[in-house]
Amino acid sequence: MNARVTGAVLLSTFFVAAVGSGSYAAGGNVAQGKVLYTNLCLRCHGVDGKGDAYMKFNPPVADLSAPAVQSKLDGALMKAIHDGRKDSAMGAWKFVLSDEEIRDVTTYVRVLGSHTNRKLP
Template sequence: MNTAFPVACGIAMICWLAISTPGFAADERNLERGKRLYEKYCLACHGPKGRGDGATQFVPPVADLTSSDVLLKPDSRLLKSIHEGKPNTAMDAWTSRLSDEAIRDVLAYVLTFPR
């Protein structure tokens, strides 16, 4: 028997392990965490699908996170808005309450809302 078969088998095995091991699918896990964080901290203002139709209204109004106004800003800009908040609006700085990692997760979740 040549050696290709066991080698290929080994590689397939490692790939299978990587895919099926919980915690390895980083993107999925981050989105789930982002969703939890969003529902806890952001939903009251931004609404269930990010449209700015949460229970509480503000002046200036809550940003519609599915609008091109927001989506055309680069991710780095949006991360900064979440980190530092927006001056003179109800949008708070989250940097003292959420880790960098958590803020990335929550933005990743926000970007999954239907446009």
């Protein structure tokens, strides 16, 4: 087998394994991400991540379940958590969260987008 075919087979196998195992983006821990989200993010982004929490900002906080957020690469989401967002209420969490914890939160954010009609874990 040539390298191109081997690479495609390995990538397909990895994808099937990840989807089949219930793994989510970034390889983080969903349960730990949910704990962190609940303690740190919920007051602004809301229970379902829709940005409808009791704290209001201008501009409004991101709807984390929306396709506009969910279509972003994991790295972009992790960077937004790490560095914050310019001209918004989203501050940098790099001083509070480790890289692993940021990965866990990102993993949980993917759950918010994938289970819009089902109860979250």
